[in-house]
């Protein structure tokens with residue numbers, strides 16, 4: 619079975635509210651991580667149409683605090699597909715009074731695995747790559763995924 623890789627995309631938009639912050643009035647890192655995980659899960663599920671679980675996360679560097687009232691924009695994009703796994707690149711930005719700034723620099727890479735009803739890995743569709751950018755990101759994702767496996 620084949621699927622176009624561009625099906626694996628999602629965007630989440632939220633506004634930082636008091637219940638999501640620490641006592642300094644800035645966003646908890648864990649709240650942002652949960653939003654990124656959700657966006658990546660939606661992207662993976664849209665692509666493979668199976669249940670998906672997070673198996674690893676890489677490159678979570680919080681570059682700047684995010685204050686109450688700022689808008690959070692999380693964008694997830696599937697870039698690499700293995701046999702049962704998918705690597706999703708997630709970007710997090712904040713917007714305040716028209717200014718857009720990146721929060722996680724450069725991006726975070728999430729690996730999801732498609733699972734059956736008993737939680738065992740199952741194959742995902744083979745990707746159809748339509749553009750040279752998709753091809754370039756796929757090769758980069760493959761390298762990242764191979765390195766992740768090596769360090770585990």
Ligand SMILES: CC(C)(COP(=O)(O)OP(=O)(O)OC[C@H]1O[C@@H](n2cnc3c(N)ncnc32)[C@H](O)[C@@H]1OP(=O)(O)O)[C@@H](O)C(=O)NCCC(=O)NCCS
Pocket residue numbers: 671672673674699700701702703704729731733737738739763766767770
């Ligand atoms: C995800 C899970 C089913 C994988 O099980 P597993 O026995 O490691 O499966 P496998 O060794 O067959 O690997 C399956 C795929 O995951 C990849 N993988 C496994 N561990 C990985 C890691 N640490 N980093 C990157 N990829 C990994 C493998 O390379 C393989 O990819 P491929 O099929 O595309 O080649 C199992 O680890 C699990 O259930 N983890 C918990 C998931 C979860 O609950 N997440 C939420 C956290 S609260």
